[in-house]
Amino acid sequence: MEKYELFAAFVTNVVFVTLLGWYLITNLQWYDYKLERVILKHHKPLWHILYFIIPFIAYYTTGKFFLIFFIFAYIPGIFIWYKKLDKKLVLTWRVKRFLILLVSLTLFQDVLCTLKDGCATYGVFMPLALAYIGSYIIEKFLFKIYKKEAKKKLQSMKDLRIVCITGSYGKTSIKNFVAQILASKFNVYATPRSVNTLGGIMADVNNSLKEDTEIYVAEAGARENGDIYAITTFLEPQTVVVAKVGEAHIEYFKSLKNIIATKLEIMQSPRLEKAYIHTSVTDEPHEKVTFFGNEIQNVNATLEGTDFELELDGEILKLHTDILGEFQTMNIAVAVRIAKDFGMSNAQIIEAVKTLEPVEHRLQIIKAGGKIILDDGYNGNIDGMLEGIRLCSLHQGRKVIVTPGLVESSDALNRKLIDAINEVFDIVIVTGALNAALFDKHLKVKNKIMLRDKSAMVDVLANQTKAGDIILFANDAPNFI
Numbered sequence: 001m002e003k004y005e006l007f008a009a010f011v012t013n014v015v016f017v018t019l020l021g022w023y024l025i026t027n028l029q030w031y032d033y034k035l036e037r038v039i040l041k042h043h044k045p046l047w048h049i050l051y052f053i054i055p056f057i058a059y060y061t062t063g064k065f066f067l068i069f070f071i072f073a074y075i076p077g078i079f080i081w082y083k084k085l086d087k088k089l090v091l092t093w094r095v096k097r098f099l100i101l102l103v104s105l106t107l108f109q110d111v112l113c114t115l116k117d118g119c120a121t122y123g124v125f126m127p128l129a130l131a132y133i134g135s136y137i138i139e140k141f142l143f144k145i146y147k148k149e150a151k152k153k154l155q156s157m158k159d160l161r162i163v164c165i166t167g168s169y170g171k172t173s174i175k176n177f178v179a180q181i182l183a184s185k186f187n188v189y190a191t192p193r194s195v196n197t198l199g200g201i202m203a204d205v206n207n208s209l210k211e212d213t214e215i216y217v218a219e220a221g222a223r224e225n226g227d228i229y230a231i232t233t234f235l236e237p238q239t240v241v242v243a244k245v246g247e248a249h250i251e252y253f254k255s256l257k258n259i260i261a262t263k264l265e266i267m268q269s270p271r272l273e274k275a276y277i278h279t280s281v282t283d284e285p286h287e288k289v290t291f292f293g294n295e296i297q298n299v300n301a302t303l304e305g306t307d308f309e310l311e312l313d314g315e316i317l318k319l320h321t322d323i324l325g326e327f328q329t330m331n332i333a334v335a336v337r338i339a340k341d342f343g344m345s346n347a348q349i350i351e352a353v354k355t356l357e358p359v360e361h362r363l364q365i366i367k368a369g370g371k372i373i374l375d376d377g378y379n380g381n382i383d384g385m386l387e388g389i390r391l392c393s394l395h396q397g398r399k400v401i402v403t404p405g406l407v408e409s410s411d412a413l414n415r416k417l418i419d420a421i422n423e424v425f426d427i428v429i430v431t432g433a434l435n436a437a438l439f440d441k442h443l444k445v446k447n448k449i450m451l452r453d454k455s456a457m458v459d460v461l462a463n464q465t466k467a468g469d470i471i472l473f474a475n476d477a478p479n480f481i
Helices: 003-030 035-040 045-061 063-084 093-116 125-156 171-182 198-207 227-235 256-268 328-341 346-354 382-393 411-424 436-442 454-464
Strands: 161-166 188-190 215-219 239-242 274-278 289-292 296-302 305-312 315-321 364-368 371-376 399-403 427-431 447-451 470-474
Touching (some): 003 035, 003 045, 003 063, 003 093, 003 125, 045 063, 093 125, 161 171, 161 256, 171 188, 171 215, 171 328, 198 227, 215 227, 227 256, 239 256, 239 328, 274 328, 289 328, 296 328, 296 382, 315 328, 315 346, 382 399, 382 470, 399 411, 399 454, 411 436, 427 436, 427 454, 436 447, 447 454
Parallel strands (some): 161 215, 161 239, 188 215, 239 274, 371 470, 399 427, 399 470
Antiparallel strands (some): 305 315
């Protein structure tokens, strides 16, 4: 092989393996670094064929023609694919370690091969496999170290009170409401955004939890049995909440019974003092359990805010909040109960509820250009979406909804959603392919627009909407779903 051909093959191999690794680690990050989920649970498996399997096979079968395929097909293809993603790779230290290890292994292999006798084809599988295995071992080792450090820090904060919240729906809202109400009297810190895995909570404790924090409010999420137990035994919260439970993530748990069992793992906290459990979860009595969800009355939920009454310790509290959505009253109610446990007076609680700020992208109202926007992009449950639809029905002008439908849910619940949409909206914009066929078949509105992805959404909204419209963004699933 001529020197220039050898150099071209060398460079091509390094770049090709790096791009395959970039594709792999991007997908791993989306699916919590679980390879089995990337392979078996991916919502767009065709991507694997186009951007990984076919190029992989082509490398070993097309010989000298691979360079043409690589330059004129694969590089443009992977570039366009990545450019269209709305949830791009976040360059965390875990990702950087993987990419550094992958490039190092590829260079080592290629230099060794070149020095030995020159190679017609450098390897692709070996550096990818070794980088994945090596990265897995490194992360397991670091995970144990970080967990030990975080546990030591928590144990050193002797007076720290921990509130941990799980459930299918509303756990992020409850976390924020608890933190906001208690912050009027205590030094409170809550896990940011939707950080709710053991690894995320550990990093949060190590990097962000201040030593003078009095109350730490954490959110616990799950994709499989044992996830909540792992978080619970790590944090050992004194107060726990199990919010409303439904068929969210049903594809992972297979049944509602399994979901409930996983959420109730939070009851195994070694320091448990008080548990608040929504009535949808269980009615089994327990000395430390208070059930919630049925104590709310006289609700008036409009686009201007929400008024409701709450029975608390034999007294009726009349509460007002700018938070939108009738379903949020039960989330505020449990936050109020927790505040009462921490010694806040009714007057303090009523005032704190008045000043609650909406959770970003959860029925957040925005007024722009004469249009009313209801941003409910982070809400992916049927109850929340139906409430968003009900609120839109109160508007006198045209009504527009932008949605991919329910994700990781059933066709039956999506049909329920479609029926509600048919009753209210003038324009329906369906984003993504996941539920496109179902929506296209059952939507009865005059103006329905089906978008394969969200890249054209801005132009569509500019052309289809006008001042006086209300626009509901109901669920904002990333386009890999």
